[in-house]
Amino acid sequence: MKTLNHWYLHLFLILLSLSTIGVYFLFKNQTYFEFLIWNLFLAWIPYILSAAAYFIHTRKPTILKKFILIMIGLAWLLFLPNSPYVITDFIHLTILKDSYVQKGTLSFKYWYDFFIIFLFAWNGLLLGCSSMYMIQKIWKERFNHFVSWLIIALTALLSGYGILLGREYRLNSWDALLKSGILDILRNTLHLEAFVFCFLVGFVIMTVYVTFYVLVNAIGGSRHSGPYTNEKIRI
Numbered sequence: 001m002k003t004l005n006h007w008y009l010h011l012f013l014i015l016l017s018l019s020t021i022g023v024y025f026l027f028k029n030q031t032y033f034e035f036l037i038w039n040l041f042l043a044w045i046p047y048i049l050s051a052a053a054y055f056i057h058t059r060k061p062t063i064l065k066k067f068i069l070i071m072i073g074l075a076w077l078l079f080l081p082n083s084p085y086v087i088t089d090f091i092h093l094t095i096l097k098d099s100y101v102q103k104g105t106l107s108f109k110y111w112y113d114f115f116i117i118f119l120f121a122w123n124g125l126l127l128g129c130s131s132m133y134m135i136q137k138i139w140k141e142r143f144n145h146f147v148s149w150l151i152i153a154l155t156a157l158l159s160g161y162g163i164l165l166g167r168e169y170r171l172n173s174w175d176a177l178l179k180s181g182i183l184d185i186l187r188n189t190l191h192l193e194a195f196v197f198c199f200l201v202g203f204v205i206m207t208v209y210v211t212f213y214v215l216v217n218a219i220g221g222s223r224h225s226g227p228y229t230n231e232k233i234r235i
Contacts, residue, residue, distance in 0.1 A: 016174065020120060020225075027116060039120065040086070043128065049075055054135075071221075077158065078176060081158075088166075100113075125208055127221075128209075129209050133216065137154075152206070160204075163201050
């Protein structure tokens, strides 16, 4: 499992987000999706938390640092669903589909909004995958590959549940700590359709992450072996 160049990654993701916001304002007269900027901000939170966790992980361990790492990890898990959540904003195109039709065909406004949402969703997915990669790296170095992949799989399923709470029950990440009656809401999610939704979304998140993982680790090869050697590359 390769170590990411965090400074290059930070710079790339910042430039990508700024470019996306710039394109958004360029087409602002054609779209009403102001909430996308807020959703992108929320998508950055788990990335920042994972970067902080990885920084602490690489420092000399102390009891205080371990405690801080656990707290950051719990906060990361709570906010992680905000990264892939942006994908669900495509639902607004369906809700407003009648407003996009002119003379029986889709107007350019539809395509403007479609690709604006896609840019924000792409940002969210990259932030989420990069964040999950750093967390998996921590688990892999502290335990082993199997444990790290088990944690990532469980994280993907929990993120699916978080998206369910956000999209269907209109809960924010901080509502888990601040909202009264949260237990009643959680009990309302215990039905078959909710389980299927969480599994499907979790599978999608896992598929995207595994694709990201393979692109980072496998396709680039190894600096110590070529494509025609018999040396195995452990990822």
